[in-house]
Amino acid sequence: MRILRRTQFGNPILRQPTRELSHEEIVSTKVKDFVVNMRYTLESKGYGVGLAAPQVGKAVAITVIGIKPTPSRPDNPVINLVLINPKIIKKYGSKKTMWEGCISFGDTKNFPYAQVPRYKKIRVQWIDEMAKTHEEDFEGITAHVLQHEIDHLNGVLFVDRVKDTKSYITIAEYKKRFLKS
Numbered sequence: 001m002r003i004l005r006r007t008q009f010g011n012p013i014l015r016q017p018t019r020e021l022s023h024e025e026i027v028s029t030k031v032k033d034f035v036v037n038m039r040y041t042l043e044s045k046g047y048g049v050g051l052a053a054p055q056v057g058k059a060v061a062i063t064v065i066g067i068k069p070t071p072s073r074p075d076n077p078v079i080n081l082v083l084i085n086p087k088i089i090k091k092y093g094s095k096k097t098m099w100e101g102c103i104s105f106g107d108t109k110n111f112p113y114a115q116v117p118r119y120k121k122i123r124v125q126w127i128d129e130m131a132k133t134h135e136e137d138f139e140g141i142t143a144h145v146l147q148h149e150i151d152h153l154n155g156v157l158f159v160d161r162v163k164d165t166k167s168y169i170t171i172a173e174y175k176k177r178f179l180k181s
């Protein structure tokens with residue numbers, strides 16, 4: 001297992017739509033190793049709740065999700081997923097605004113943060129690392145995170161989704177002001 005190097009805002013790979021993987025590729029050692037390294041990188045570097053392949057330099061449609069309860073979000077569910085070729089196949093109802101940032105925007109301890117509206121509930125279809133197809137509805141923080149990560153696979157970044165541009169704040173300032181820590 002090894003830490004994968006981050007790409008940074010401005011790198012064209014973050015703006016490039018990714019390529020879907022074939023069944024042969026998904027079951028290959030190369031892709032399995034890459035998925036293991038993505039998970040390892042997300043967990044060991046404390047990169048937050050999700051990581052998409054372009055963020056570590058590969059223009060392929062893979063994202064890993066790792067959500068768990070935190071002091072600021074104690075109600076978070078525990079969600080660990082590997083999504084290959086994910087697609088949002090249904091969006092339900094209205095959007096909800098949540099605070100959101102991205103580790104592809106500079107310092108991992110002090111990146112920009114902003115309020116981003118996302119659909120409250122979505123249905124996602126994807127293939128897992130064992131090449132099994134899934135279809136499931138997600139809501140709450142999981143739906144929010146999945147929309148951020150699937151955007152990455154289409155070359156879309158959270159800054160493109162910010163409506164209230166005056167909500168921008170650094171995460172360090174956000175923590176100081178809004179979290180009692």
Ligand SMILES: [Zn+2]
Binds near residue numbers: 101102103104152
């Ligand atoms: Zn991101």
